[in-house]
Structures are given as structure tokens and as C-alpha cells.
Amino acid sequence: MNYYFITGSSKGLGKALVELLLEDEGHVVFGAARSQSVQHPRYHHQQLDLADLDQVTGYRFPELPDAETVVLVNNAGIVGDVKHAGNIDNEQIITCYNTNLIAPAILCNNFIKTYGGSSAKKLIINISSGAGRHPIDGWNVYCSTKAGLDMFSRVVHEESRIDRSDLIILSLAPGIIDTGMQSEIRSADQTDFSGLEKFVAYKANGDLAAPELTAKQVLRFIREPQLAAEVLCSVRDLPDA
């Protein structure tokens, strides 16, 4: 059996990926989010607030003795307070770092601790963003959480090489997707975010990918992680993307 752990499984890209994975009878999906929107006999939902680190450290990956494959997709993420530094709500700084960076790091750690010694194929995909690789004003916290996730992934890859572990880890930028996160971005104030018009135009011009399409691209990396030339990768690297 192939087991998938997907955070942010209730909406957007995470939900589309869960629904795509469930089309295959050999797949069992464990989803985590604050709310649940998928009901399926092979879907197990964990209500989890990733901003609450006590809940995250308390989460236990199950023993899976029949696993052929175990995959963790750290997908949940929030853009946070879109404002220049000096004007950001401090509580939102904490929430955004916890959700986008600290919780995924804890989940990676516990995933490796639980399955590191298993003979199953082991894969972690951290959903990153082009914003972690290029600065965008108003997104100071979001950009830095994704840059942190990129570096965390690169270091775990290096450790895996040194430890001769067969874990594969990728930090995957998914492109721009038509989800709630994008509508939140468009609701920012122009004075807090100089790129607002560009993001409004992405939607108006039909440049945002449907989450179902991006989920298919993520699934290609799950099936063939060697499609990624290096740990930091993007759906735009796919041959026909």
C-alpha cells in the first residue's frame, strides 16, 4: 500500500491533490487541516492547527508495516499579513512562521524519525514558492518562510546523502494557482503591496492554473522525483509545463 500525508487537505492545491491520489485504489491518504472537506473510505482526516505548535509536536505518524511508499507533502501555507515591515501585526508574524516553516520542519523531523528505518520508498515534498527565491514587497514574512523551507530541504537532502539514507526530499514551487490564497493576495491594499495590480491581472487574464492541473504536476514529481534536477524545483521545470 502507498501512504500519503498531505497538510492543507481541505482547500486549494492540497484538496485537489488528495482527490487525485484517491482515484488510485492502492493509495491511502492522511490529510491534515483545521477543517475537513473530503470524505472517502481511504481518506483519514486529522484536525490540526499548524500554527499551534503543541498540536504539531503532539501529532504521531502511524506505524505502517505494509507500506511500499510513504510520502509527506507539506502543502498547507498562508500568505499572512501583506504589509511592509513596520506595519505587520506581530501575532500574524508568529502564525505565518509557525504554519509555513516551523510546523513543516517538525513534521519532516517526525516523518524521518518514524519511517527512516523502514524499507518503504520515502519522499518528502515541501510546497515552496517562487516568493522564497525572489523578494516581493509586502510579503516579507511569507517570502522568508519559503526561503527557510527551501534551505531546510536542501540541508535534509545533504544529511540524507551523508547518512546514506534513501529519503528523497524536494522543495517544489507550484506556480500561480487559482485558490483562496490568490484571492487573499488580491484583497491587499495597494499601499501595502506594490505588486497588487500584477496579481489582479493574473486573475483577469486567466494566468492562474486550476488547482486540479497543478495537483497533476505535483503528482508527476511524486511518481518521478528524478524529474527534479535538484532539491529546489518548480512545476515550470516539467518538460511540457
Ligand SMILES: NC(=O)c1ccc[n+]([C@@H]2O[C@H](COP(=O)([O-])OP(=O)(O)OC[C@H]3O[C@@H](n4cnc5c(N)ncnc54)[C@H](OP(=O)(O)O)[C@@H]3O)[C@@H](O)[C@H]2O)c1
Ligand atoms: N496559490 C498560489 O498561487 C501559490 C503560489 C505559490 C505557492 N503556493 C503554496 O501552495 C500551498 C497551497 O496553497 P493554496 O493556494 O492551495 O492555499 P489555500 O487554497 O488557501 O489552502 C491552504 C490550505 O492550508 C490549510 N491551512 C492554512 N492554515 C492552516 C493551519 N493553521 N493549520 C492547518 N492547515 C492550515 C487550509 O486549511 P484550513 O483552512 O481548513 O485549516 C487549506 O487547506 C501553500 O504552501 C502556498 O504557499 C501557492
